[in-house]
Amino acid sequence: MSFLRRRKPSEKQHVAPSSEQKLEEEEKEHHSRKNEAKNKEAKKKWSCVDNCCWFVGFICSLWWILTFLYNAMPASFPQYVTEAITGPLPDPPGVKLQKEGLKAKHPVVFVPGIVTGGLELWEGHQCAEGLFRKRLWGGTFGEVYKRPLCWVEHMSLDNETGLDPAGIRVRPVHGLVAADYFVPGYFVWAVLIANLARIGYEEKTMYMAAYDWRLSFQNNEVRDQTLSRIKSNIELMVATNGGKKAVVIPHSMGVIYFLHFMKWVEAPAPMGGGGGPDWCAKHIKAVMNIGGPFLGVPKAVAGLFSAEARDIAMAKAIAPGALDKDIFHIQTLQYLMKMTRTWDSTMSMIPKGGDTIWGSLDWSPEEGYIPSKKRKQRSNSTEVSGDSGTESKSRNVKYGRMISFGKDVAEAPSSEIKRIDFRDAIKGKNVANNTCRDVWTEYHDMGFGGIKAVAEYKAYTAGEIVDLLHFVAPKMMARGDKHFSYGIADDLDDPKYNHYKYWSNPLETKLPNAPEMEIYSMYGVGIPTERAYVYRETPSSDCYIPFEIDTSADEDDEDKCLKNGVYTVDGDETVPALSAGFMCAKAWRGKTRFNPSGIKTFVREYDHAPPSNLLLEGRGTQSGAHVDIMGNFALMEDIIRVAAGATGEDLGGDRVYSDIFKWSEKINLKL
Amino acid sequence: MASSILRFRKLCFVEPVKWSSSLGSESCQKQKNEEKQTYDAFKEQEKENPKGKRQKKQPKEWRCMDNCCRTIGYICTTWWLLLFLVNCLPANLPGLSVPEPPGARLKREGLTALHPVVLVPGIVTGGLELWEGKPCSEGLFRKRLWGGSFTEIFKRPLCWLEHLSLDNETGLDPPGIRVRAVPGLVAADYFAPGYFVWAILIENLAKIGYESKNMYMAAYDWRLSFQNTEVRDQALSRLKSKIELMYLTNGRRKVVVVPHSMGVIYFLHFLKWVETPTPMGGGGGPDWCNKHIKAVMNIGPAFLGVPKTVGNLLSAESKDVALVRAMAPVLLDSKTLGLQTLEHAMRVCRTWDSVVSLLPKGGDAIWGNLDWSPEEGHICDSFKERRTQSSSVDKKGNYTDDRGVIHLKEASKYGRIISFGKEASEVPSSHLSTLASKVGLHNTANISCGKVWTEYDEMSPESISKVVEKKAYTATTLADLLRLVAPKMMQRAEAHFSHGIAENLDDPKYNHYKYWSNPLETKLPNAPDMEIYCLYGAGIPTERSYVYKLSHSDKCKSIPFQIDTSADGSGINGCLKGGVYFVDGDETVPVLSAGFMCAKGWRGKTRFNPSGIATYIREYRHKPPMSLLEGRGLESGAHVDIMGNVALIEDVLRVAAGANGADLGGDRIYSDIMKISERVNIRL
Known part of the structure; x- marks a missing residue:
């Protein structure tokens, strides 16, 4: 209304120049007034507001027209365009397999991972x-x-x-909507669901085992009875589908959550689900783990230690102000850290198995790894395989040092590193003054002494990282210790391993007694994945997180395993191939002490290929990235085939691109 | 598209030229010749005054397009501003204090979640x-x-109809189409955005501690017959498993079930199903209900059917549709627009078996015959008012009196659920046959008809005239009528539903599932600890019987009958309005249907209720919302809006938190349901 009112006065005083901006024009108009009386009156009305409104109106109308056209457009139009540009697209796997005559057979259970569930x-x-x-x-x-x-x-x-x-x-959130899309347009399970629906799946044969991914696994049962719910739903689906066993598809953290479930369901009633020792054999046909962090994720360490991962560290390096407290008083990272440290589940992903699996100061199973780009070139040119390419510098990358303070420490031989034990260090006085009070992290209780001690220790291996976290965040780890364990069992028959805190660690539990079950490890490879970090002390730490990734640590070498303070290996961008594949490649292969009934295991790797065409293909049909792999056609085809009744042999057994078998061999673990 | 681009170019290019005309050139035509010059001048001007580039572009005259753009701009900007302000507004304006929801009040009283709750939605409300x-979808x-949001109806109506x-x-x-019920609480919390169904109840339950682990929405495909939901989707098995799971995970506390509308008879079906041994039933054993169910709180129960369904099946219309037709006859008329909306709607509706489950049950014994009906003597609201105004004392005394029935000599003959012509609905039954049928019949041509198929197309004009000649139909003869006009539908549906009254409930034929949803042909389960509530609204005129006429459209594929909206009651027959007779109810279900079972059929130990399950009637008198701010009313008694009724929510919450019927105060009655039930004479 105010706009309308403003127009009137300008009409009245049209003789006098109304605004300074229009001065010149107005005067000139005076001359031409006689000729076009109508014109001049109209012209006066055009004030700045009018112009703006005209502009807005124009944009709006244009927008509406476009939306209208877009809506009127037939739904298959983008497909025509795509086909015109790139030639006919391959059928989505669901359509293809439907044509082959596959039909829904086994009920399917999805177990979403961390973060993706609503x-x-x-x-x-x-x-x-x-x-x-x-x-x-x-x-x-x-x-x-x-x-x-x-x-x-x-x-x-x-x-x-x-x-x-x-x-x-x-x-x-419950139901398939819990994790079909994470945010609008960013699919997680949606594509897989749509393809399963093609061969006849629907709500009654598909179940999304949504759970609160912030809680520790056992607490999910305590608070929400989620595990009971999964049990009851699987039983119901098996019963209503003519006794056909369920195919379980966990993703990411869901993998170890489901591992926990399988132990839980067998354990007797007060602590477990009381399903009896043959529950899994009766109800589960296959567990198809997608991107499973069986042995933990190094990323989780950085997340817990300094609330940053590669992406955040990069952002910090590029725009140091944005995340800095001094400028905006936001303390984003501190809030983030405070929040994530209350989530027990993040601790389930701390690397498990200690130095035996992840390597010591001088040794690591992946040493000698050459980034895939390089590997391809090399095999083309010199025919020297990655194994014998001993002259390569990358061989010296010490992945075992998961956290090192300073680039020189990360590279020096272990004999040259002087380490002062931090474990007994006195934490010293509280650094925090009143100003930090609103954002509380346990770092404030550490004091300068503690921070110094941590930095003095120089390098941490996977085993020592657990101690480190105990030192910097004692309360959090005390909570976590009740629910998770990170070691390797010496004697799996020890009655202590009946406690639920061991259930999600594959190195401290036996698989259920279900010889007909199959376990698949499906994961992407070919993407550099965080494996070890170079840290430094934060220069100005008042109430700030005292450590940060040293983004200046960069390797000049063309191999570039070290980039912005992060050492990368092969993996799916989040989970290193070692963590995703080792159990299926070695520890569970055949009859081992971890797999007493000899459940068959299969490793299915999917080599990452970025989408050829950003606009039309979206996140790629051959992606190997941790979440995007859920849209990978080859992976979906595997899943649908198994759901329709195929076995691992029918799929063709293992399918391996990375060096996972070589690495697994190097790991010396009693089986 | 192309033209708009052209216009845009004109706008940007011609305008500077026009502006330059203000420099002193005389006419437009000359300008065009000197275009180059003026353009140069314009450029010069631009150099002189670079900051005001946009100003210079101003055209001299108000062109229509500019005006439009500007107006749209105003509107958009204002809209955005308002939107922004609304978003900035604190959630609670001090002026608009919303009354405290019952959940919050009861929480302060100390109520907490105790028994798990199962919600069973009714027809239509589930997603x-x-x-x-098919490819079109x-x-x-x-x-x-x-x-x-139902947007697809407008985008691709035929495709939509085909899929439903x-x-x-x-x-x-x-073949080739799978439409399934949405599962979870979202299935029926809101029907359309902003139109709540269960949302308010859910929110209040959450206030005292309920969440998805102890609250379950038993969504099912409401188009299917009840047994078919099990056959196709295993919906009943699912419900059984969920109730068992919730019972176990909540410390072995029994479940409170809250069905609504058709969900009530669906759950009745479930109660029988779960007890029956496995091939046909759920195999839960005879004490399953007693073990797992604390109370069934039926909201707006359609136990004995809904007369509205008859209108729906016969001519795809009810009061609302008929009214629209009366007001704007063109709108729904197939001749004018060629849309045949009603015919389409009817075709789709008739494939839904569940609709048949809502036909009036119990025949003449419950719904009345040609001359008698249990509700006779009901005084309609408008009529009541008029009476109290004009002649006060005497008559008022009469209608509150028990024998007020006698006073009204020409009571509405509700028993005639369908009558052809107003006269036929009023005259005594002995005169019915003497009424001549005045309506001439049209010969319908069958060749040119389109794709819309209803079973009417197979009816010959003779049989239609036979239908009309019978003049009046009661609840029993109605079934014959429907069998005549829609033989296939009824044949299909009668394999799943039955609408009679059982003579001998122990007859083994009653083990068949088609009887399970009819309370007059099943026994309640053996669960003496269970409670059954009938919660429903009263005080709203509710459709009870119809006056029909032959439709005058002679186009083929049209529905031959329609409600005679011209039939309006005058004087004593104030219950007739727009061709529809009204009684007391919740706008959809008459009190007779909602309350009879709890008031009489199941009260005490009867043959329908052998274990003597306690029943309670809780009526909620309708009060229209005081102000618009209240939305659909906190004390509404309407069929769906009652789910927001504060008193009803409080009752449900109290029971869920452990109270029993006696704690609530037993029956709570406003209507004449007790009197009406007394008049219904069935063997108990």
Whole structure:
């Protein structure tokens, strides 16, 4: 209305020049007034506001027209364009296999991983009003921007118990919608679901075992009875589908969650599900692990240690201000760290198996690894295989030092590193003054002494990292110790291994007694994946996180295993091939002590190929990246075939691109 | 597209030229000759005054296009501003304080979640989504076809209808199409955005501690017959497994079931199914219900059927549709627009077996015969008011009196659920046959008809006239009528539903599933600890019987009958309005249907209720919302809106938190349901 009102006065005083900007024009108009009386009057009306409005209106109309056209466009139009440019696309696997005559047979259970599942609010504090049953996690994340502090408060768990804080109930979304799309347009399970539906799957034969991925696995049962729910649903689906066993497809952290489930369901009732020792044999046909971090993820260490991963460290290096407290007073990273440290589940992904698996100061199973780009070139030119390419510098990369302070430490031979044990160091005085109080992380209790001691130790291997985390975050780790364990069992028959904290560690549990079951390890390879970090002390640490990844540490060598302070190996961008493949490649192969009934295992790798065409192919049909692999045609075909009744042999057994078998051989583990 | 681009170019190019005309040139035509010069001048001007580039572009005259753009710009900007302001607004304006929801109040009283809750949605309110479709439905995979925003109806109406129809023969999926119920709480929390169904109840339950682990929405495909939901989707097995799971994981606390509308008879079906041994039933054994179910709180139960269904099946219309037709006859008329909306709707509806489950049950014994009906003497609201105004004392005394019935000599003959012509609905039954049929019949040409297929097409004009000649139909003869007009549908449906009254409930034939959803042909389970509630609204005129006429359209494929909207009651027959007789109810279900079983059929130990399950009637008198701010009303009694009724929510919450019927205060009655039930004479 105010716009309309403003127009009137300008009409009245049209004789006098109305605005300075128009001075000249107005005067000139005076001359031409006689000729075109109409014109001049109209011209006066054009004020700045009018112009703006005209512009806005124009854009709006154009937008509407375009939207209208877009909506009127037949749905298959993009396909025509694609086919015109790239030639006919291959059929999506569902269509292809439907034509082959495959039909839905075994019920399918999806187990989503960390982060990808939606969480919704059931009870909240005052500030979360109106968000009842709205997604806090997943969806559009609109609330992060609207009320960030409120959001952080509701997403955090209780610091002591690892369960709900008082007065807040955030619960997982149920059903297939829980993790079909993470945010609108970013699929997780949706493509797989759509392809399964092609051969006849629907809600009654597909079940998404959504759970609260922030909780430790056993707490999911304690609070939400999620494990009981999975058990009951699998039983129901097997019963209503004529006794056909279920095919379980866990992804990412869901893999170890389901490992936990398989032990839980066998354990007797108070602690477990009381399904008896043959429950798995009766109800599960195959477990098809996608990108499973069986042995943990080095990324989790960086996440817990300094709330950063490669992406964040890069952002910090490029725009040091953006994440810095001094400028915006936001302390984003600290909030992030405070929140994620209340999530027990992140601790389930700390590297397991210690030095035996991940390597010591001087040795690591992946040593000698040459990035794939290089590898291809080399095999083309000199015919020297990666194994015998001993002259390569990359051989000296010491992946075993998962955290090293300074690039020189990361590269020096172990004899040259002077290490001062940090474990007994006195933590010294509290650094935190009043100003930091609002964002509390355990670093504030550490004091300068503690920080110094950590840096003095120089290099940490996988085994020592657990101690390191105990040192820097004692409360968190105390909570985590109740639920997770990271070692290797000497004697699996020791009754202590009946405790649930060992169930999610494949090196401390036996697989269930189900000789007909099959276990698949399906993961992408060919993408540099974080494996070890070069750290430094944060220069200005007042209430800041005292350590950060040293993004200046870069390797000049063409191999470039070290980049921005991160050593990378082969993997799917999140999980190194070692963690995803080792169990199926060696530890569970045949009858071992971890696999007493000799469950068949298969390694299926998918070599990463970036989408050839960004616009039309989206995230790629041959991607090997951790989440994008869910849209990989080859992977989907494998899954659909198994769901329709095929066995591992029918698929062609192992399919390996990486050096996983060579690396596994180097690992010296009692089997 | 191309023209708009052209216009845009003109806008950008011609305007500077026009502007330059203001420099002193006289006419437009000359300018065009001197275009180059003026353009140069323009450029010069630009150099002089570079900052005001946009200003200079201003055209001299208001062109229509500019005006439009500007107006749109104004509107957009204002809209955005308002939107922004609304978003900035604190969630609770001090002025607009919303009354405290019952959940919050009860929480302060100390109520907490105790018994797991199962919600069973009714017909129509549950969402349906597409899992497999014809090519025309591309891109709709796992999108809602029913519920949500219904945008597809407008985009591709025929495709939409095709996918929502079921197979005409089997009542299951047509080949190549799979439409399935949306599972989870989202299935029926909102029907369309902003139109709540269960959302308010869910929110209030959540306030006292419920969440998805102890609350379950038993969504099912409401188009199918009840047994077919088990055959196709195993929906009943799923419900059984969920109840067992919740019972176990919640410390062996029994479940409170809250069905709504058709969900009530669906759950009745479930109760029988779960007890029956396996091939046909769920094999839960005779004490399953007693072990797992604490209470069944039926909201707006359609136990004995809904007369509205009759109108729906016969002519695909009910009060609302008929009214629209009366007001704007063109809109729904097939002749004018060639849309045949109603015919399409009817064709689709008739493939849905579940609709048949809502036909009035119990025949004349319940719904009345040609001359008698249990509700006779009901005084309609409008009529009541008029009476109290004009002649006060005497008559008012009469109608509150028990014998007020006698006073109204010419009570509406509700028993005649369908009558052809207003007269036929009023005269005593002995005169019915004397009424001459005045309606001439048209010969329908069968050749040129399109694709819309209803079973009417197979009816000869003679049989239609036979239908009309019978003049009046009661609940019993109605079945014959439907069998005549829609033989295939009824044949299909009668394999799944039965609408009679059992003579001998121990007859082994009643073990068949088609009787399970009819409360008059089944025994309640053997569960003496269970409680059954009938919660429903009262005080809204509800369709009870119809006055029909022959449709005058002589085009083929048209529905030959329609409600005679001109039939309006006057004086004493104020219950007749727009061709529809009204009684008390919740706008959809008459109190007779909703309350009778709890009021009489199951009260105490009867043959329908051998174990003496306690029944309670809780009525909620309808009060329209005070102000618009209240939305659909906190004290509404309407069939769906009652789910937001504060008193009802409180009752449900209390029971879920452990109270029993006596704690709630037993019966709570506003209507004449007790009186009406007394008049119904069936053997108990």
